[in-house]
Each structure stands twice: as C-alpha cells, then as structure tokens.
Amino acid sequence: MKKITIEGKKELTGMIKISGAKNSAVALIPAAILCDEEVTIKNVPNISDIDALSEILEFINGKIKREKDAMTIDASDIENKEIPEEISKKLRASYYFMSAILGKYKNVEMYFPGGCNIGKRPIDQTLKAFRALGATVIEKDNKYKIYAKELIGAKINLDMPSVGATVNAIFASVRAKGITTINNAAREPEISNIIDFLNQMGAKIEGKGTSTITITGVDSLHKTTIEVIPDRIEAGTYVILGALIGNNLKIKNTKSEHINALLEKLKEANANVEVYDNYIITNKSENLKNIDVITKGYPGFATDLQQPLTTLLTQCEGISTLEETIYENRFNNVEYLNQMGANITIDNRKIHVKGKTNLKGCEVKATDLRAGACMVIAGLIAEGKTTINDIEHVLRGYENIIEKLQNVGAKIEYEEI
Numbered sequence: 001m002k003k004i005t006i007e008g009k010k011e012l013t014g015m016i017k018i019s020g021a022k023n024s025a026v027a028l029i030p031a032a033i034l035c036d037e038e039v040t041i042k043n044v045p046n047i048s049d050i051d052a053l054s055e056i057l058e059f060i061n062g063k064i065k066r067e068k069d070a071m072t073i074d075a076s077d078i079e080n081k082e083i084p085e086e087i088s089k090k091l092r093a094s095y096y097f098m099s100a101i102l103g104k105y106k107n108v109e110m111y112f113p114g115g116c117n118i119g120k121r122p123i124d125q126t127l128k129a130f131r132a133l134g135a136t137v138i139e140k141d142n143k144y145k146i147y148a149k150e151l152i153g154a155k156i157n158l159d160m161p162s163v164g165a166t167v168n169a170i171f172a173s174v175r176a177k178g179i180t181t182i183n184n185a186a187r188e189p190e191i192s193n194i195i196d197f198l199n200q201m202g203a204k205i206e207g208k209g210t211s212t213i214t215i216t217g218v219d220s221l222h223k224t225t226i227e228v229i230p231d232r233i234e235a236g237t238y239v240i241l242g243a244l245i246g247n248n249l250k251i252k253n254t255k256s257e258h259i260n261a262l263l264e265k266l267k268e269a270n271a272n273v274e275v276y277d278n279y280i281i282t283n284k285s286e287n288l289k290n291i292d293v294i295t296k297g298y299p300g301f302a303t304d305l306q307q308p309l310t311t312l313l314t315q316c317e318g319i320s321t322l323e324e325t326i327y328e329n330r331f332n333n334v335e336y337l338n339q340m341g342a343n344i345t346i347d348n349r350k351i352h353v354k355g356k357t358n359l360k361g362c363e364v365k366a367t368d369l370r371a372g373a374c375m376v377i378a379g380l381i382a383e384g385k386t387t388i389n390d391i392e393h394v395l396r397g398y399e400n401i402i403e404k405l406q407n408v409g410a411k412i413e414y415e416e417i
Helices: 022-034 048-059 092-105 124-132 163-173 189-201 232-245 256-268 303-313 334-339 369-381 401-407
Strands: 002-007 012-017 039-042 063-067 070-074 107-111 136-140 143-147 155-157 179-183 204-206 212-216 225-227 246-252 272-275 279-283 292-294 318-323 343-347 350-355 363-365 385-389 411-416
Touching (some): 002 369, 012 232, 012 401, 022 039, 022 232, 048 092, 189 204, 232 246, 232 279, 256 303, 303 318, 303 334, 303 350, 303 369, 334 343, 369 401, 369 411
Parallel strands (some): 012 246, 039 225, 155 179, 292 318
Antiparallel strands (some): 063 070, 179 212
C-alpha cells in the first residue's frame, strides 16, 4: 500500500509548473498505432497511467524510446494479438487501443477497460460507433472481439458528448473508407490535441472544437511530432489549493481558457486569483462565499474538478450546492471530508456543503484519482496530521505531486508499505 502523510496549515509559496495533460497523453500514445512510421510525443507526464499504456504497447511489439518528457513510438511491427485482462484493466484509457487497432487492422480482441470506480462508465457509445462503421461486436466473459471486412464511413450520432466515445470513433474512422460524421461529439481541448496529432500525420479531420466532427478516411499516416497540451485538471487543482493556502503561489504553463468555468466560479466565491497569459497567481482568500456548481461537458464545469473544489466549498460561508451530472458515483470523498470536520450531505446526484468548517487531520483514503486530489488539498489546509492511504490513485494522474508540493513549502511525505 502507498500512502502520504501531511502536516497541514503550511503556507505555500513559489512556483508550480503544470505538466502535460494526462487525458491527452493517454490517447495520443494509442493513436501512434494508426501511423505507419515513427512518431514523437513531447511533454508526456511521468505518471503511472503512461507506464501502463507503455506496457500494453510493448506487449504488442511496439517500440518505445523515452528521453526526459519525450516519447518516440514505432508501431510499424505491431503484432495484433489479444491484450490480456491483467494489463487492460489497469486504466480506462486502454480501450483507445481497441479503436486504434480496429482502425488499422480491422479486427481486435481485448478485455473491458479498467480505471477509477466513479460509476458505471459503460462503453456502449464506443460500440455504437464501431457498429455504425460496419464492425461486428461480440462480447463474452468481459472480453470483446470486434472485426470487419472493411470499415465504411458513416454518420455516428452519440447519445451524449462522451470524450472516450468521441476519441474511439475518430480512431476507428481515420483509415476507414469514405466520410464519417460524428454528431454530438465532445469538445474537450484534449480532443483538439489528438485531432492536431492525426492531421499532422496526414489524416483529414474537420470540426475540431465543435460538436460535429467530419473525417475523410485515408490509406496511411506518416511520421510527425506533437506536444501534449498543459493539464487543465492539474492546473485547476493547484489553483484551488492556492486560493486556500497560497502566498503568491504561481501556477505556470497554464491555458486559462481551458479552465474558464472554474475561474468564473472562483471569482464568484470571492477567491484571490489573478490570471495572466500563461500563468496564474493565487493567494489565500478571505471571506469566501457560497456558490452553486453543476458539472457539464466542456466548456462547462469539469467533472474532474468537482471533487477538488469540494474542499474549497467547506471554507465558504453559507451553504454551497454541487450537482454531478456526468458520473453517478463521484462523491466517495465526502465520507472522508466529513471525518475531518466538514458538514456535507449527499442528496442523490447533489451535495450540500455547509461552511465554514475547520478541518482536522486524521486517517483517510483516496478512493479514486480526483477524490484523492480532494483529500490532498484537505490535508494541506487541515490542522494537524493527515494520512492518506491508497495514494497510488493520485499518482496515476498528477506528475511528481509530492515533489511539486514540497518545493512550494508543503510538509508532505510519501511512504510505501
């Protein structure tokens, strides 16, 4: 088991540099399979999800070179063989291999993907896209066999703007015959990063950043280099933290437009946040006010930031309401915040946070990636010592989080037992 201990109430000052986006990098790596030549991905975060993807890629004979934050991938000699459950279940993004292999080889076998336990997270919209393109999908014992003589361009109407389904539909369509239109597509910046990568390889994709994406299939893709965009969820997490306990804490390498929904809510809450071209300055905020938040697909308030934001809501005067519309099981952090002294009630898909409450350190658990980030923030602002167990969830998505926090004054220690 991996855990961290935090001595709270330590002022944070200095600079935190934001890493490459986890949610972009975990799709860019499988996208390399679609290429017939070597590609390079820069600004890749050093997180365990990247290690898990590398394990899958190497299992199917992909060649990887890593130097600092750059990853060079040669997928020209891929062996299209069944990806075992023990490695596919390590992360949700493993199913991007499913669509990339299907797109290139027209058949794939692998098990249901893994990831954080934050709800049902079905892949029905992904399978709907595969079927629309002419693929046959056979599911048995948690394993999928998907094949087609040819993938033929089609209209894919997603029931909801799912990021995963949008990316998978793109991957399966890039080398299909004819034209594919994805309606009700997700618009997240990470998808734009992925589209740029594919277009630089020679794909023909239009509609980046919109809800309608049009793909004209091509026969082959060539070498290119892409840089992973800054991680907007990491940036948002540290901005929230700085608004609670920062002293001129600088969050560097940010794209503020990617977290505009968060910044608007922080402004509404009277948080002390100053936005510049590629960095944000945060300070401990006095007299925080209660706010109401509803998670939505981009450009709405990101579901990945609602759990970190919940800690800030405990420090707002009055009753704040947060409604989760994306996942039905994303309040696992509430139990542990209440153990620390918060006053939060769960009402179906909403929570009501009554503040201001003083948090006190105790032993808690990181039940998933973003719940873990919430608990880290709580530990840093709480009185006394906080121990967070199962911290490996957080290490999946935040590069060098322990070192970054130590460098700005946090008293935080990592332990593996």
